[in-house]
Amino acid sequence: MSTPRVVVVGSGQAGFEAAVSLRGHGFDGAISIIGDESGVPYQRPPLSKAYLHCEPDRDSLALRPAQYFADHGIELRCGKPVVRLHRIDRRVELVDGSTAEYHHLILATGARNRRLPVPGSDAAGVYYLRTAVEAEALTAQMKACSSLVVIGAGFIGLEVAAAARKNGLSVTVVEAMARPMARALTETMSQFFSSLHAAHGVDLRLSTGVERIVVDDGHARGVITSDGETIPADAVVVGIGVVPNTEVAEQAELRVANGIVVDAHLRTSDERISAIGDCAAFPGVSDEGLVRLESVQNAVDQARCIAAQLTGTETAYRSVPWFWSEQYEAKLQIAGLTTGTDTSVVRGSVADGAFSVFCFRQGRLLGVESVNKPRDHMAARKMLACTMPLTPEQARDVNFDLKHALSQCQSQTHRPAAPPSPLSSVG
Structure with missing residues (x-):
């Protein structure tokens, strides 16, 4: 070579x-x-x-x-x-x-995709979503059916549920945890999206597992939940992580x-x-x-x-890590990693669907979750990049000038150069 x-x-x-x-x-x-x-x-x-x-x-x-x-x-x-x-x-x-x-x-x-380890999960009519081929197969199925069960209320599961409702399908979402997107979001944000999906007609079953897929003539026809209920559907989508x-x-x-x-x-x-x-x-x-x-x-x-x-x-x-999701009219944007949050502060109006949740651990800003607040999101990314010392009290104060504090932080930030690395050449 x-x-x-x-x-x-x-x-x-x-x-x-x-x-x-x-x-x-x-x-x-x-x-x-x-x-x-x-x-x-x-x-x-x-x-x-x-x-x-x-x-x-x-x-x-x-x-x-x-x-x-x-x-x-x-x-x-x-x-x-x-x-x-x-x-x-x-x-x-x-x-x-x-x-x-x-x-x-x-x-x-x-x-x-993480596979669902229950009987019937390999039947026709059970869909996963990560590749273009899988998306095209699911799109074709949604055009041909009237009801859908989505297993998993994470980002993918809820985005699929929103798309299915837009297509006019009856949708039930089954989630093992007590709230949607629980691994990624604060309780405030989870509750907002629970209400949003309910308002759009989604039947959201929380703290509920799936025991098996109902199969008739080789095709999925619904699920049997951990509490013994049968939920019929024309197709099943599994979104339980990767x-x-x-x-x-x-x-x-x-x-x-x-x-x-x-x-x-x-x-x-x-x-x-x-x-x-x-x-x-x-x-x-x-x-x-x-x-x-x-x-x-x-x-x-x-x-x-x-x-x-x-x-x-x-x-x-x-x-600085950041993420986003679109569900109905809500654009969710997250800056930072908020696992371990012990204090959260809401700025904006949850009722109006335009707000941000500032997340702290032991007084240190971990991240910010925003719905329909793109300026908050961009500011949060900059705050985290310069490790701006924002306190929960300052976040609660609607008169506190975040823009000015951010400007001061950015002007004082000087990062040291990274140490040498053997990867500086491919030769």
């Missing part, structure tokens, strides 16, 4: 962005993207939103047309998954027996712990291999320990960070 070669395993948002960012940073070596799915890399967020209530158009999802990759010297080897990593030889082996050698390897293997794709890393004896473990510079235990996106478990910026995030922001920012490192600009990954 005389020419420096970067191989990216994974053709999702993180893998795509890594390749594009390498070219943007002036890397003139060989780049290959190897992905499980055929076709060009595409966006996933629309799959659980607009894509479910319009005519599916795969081209509209493409991150770039095929010609772009040819014009920029980025080889696409999609539709043939990597099955083995040979670290000593620095090459990956694809399912068809072909190989690709690398100077540096970027694992952007993403995640897959599992990171770590098998190749495990086979190669890289460290894995709910994701491929990396350091602050996104390096695995092998300095020639990085991991980014949904599959990567990285050190949190404060005391969270290892963090694994499933978001476009994280995928893009980590990809850009590793591209900068591989072309000589050393920096640790310190981006």
Whole structure:
């Protein structure tokens, strides 16, 4: 390998962005993207939103047309998954027996749907949603049926429920936890979305599990809940989270712990291999320990960070995480990680559907959840980036000038340079 070669395993948002960012940073070596799915890399967020209530158009999802990759010297080897990593030889082996050698390897293997472990879950009419193929199958089914049971009241489940209601379907959502999106949101925000879905006619069953799928003639016809109730439906959608794709890393004896473990510079235990996106478990910026995030922001920012490192600009990954969801007329935006919140402060009007929840732990701002408050969201991202010392008392005070305090914080913020890293060259 005389020419420096970067191989990216994974053709999702993180893998795509890594390749594009390498070219943007002036890397003139060989780049290959190897992905499980055929076709060009595409966006996933629309799959659980607009894509479910319009005519599916795969081209509209493409991150770039095929010609772009040819014009920029980025080889696409999609539709043939990597099955083995040979670290000593620095090459990956694809399912068809072909190989690709690398100077540096970027694992952007993403995640897959967590399967529902109950009888009947493999029947026709049971749908999951992560890929374009799955979205197209679900869209076709929703056009042909009148009722839907959604298992799981997380982001995907509730976005599907909202799309189904927009299509006129009768929808029941079954959730094992006591409130929707409980792992990600405060109780205030969960209650708001419970009321929102109820107002749009969704039957939300909380603290309720699923014992099995009702199957008739090989097709799902509803569910039997943990309290013995049968809920009939024409189809069932399962949205109970994802599992990171770590098998190749495990086979190669890289460290894995709910994701491929990396350091602050996104390096695995092998300095020639990085991991980014949904599959990567990285050190949190404060005391969270290892963090694994499933978001476009994280995928893009980590990809850009590793591209900068591989072309000589050393920096640790310190981006403020943010997330978003659209359900009916509500746009939810979250800045930061709010797990462990012990104090929350509401600014704005919950009744009017335009408010923010400022989340604190031991007096320190962890994050901000906003509904239809884009200015609050943007301000929150900046506050967290400069570690603005906002207190719960200041957040409660409607006369406290957040904009002025943020301006002062930004003017005083000076971050030290990141330490040197062996990833500054791919040679």
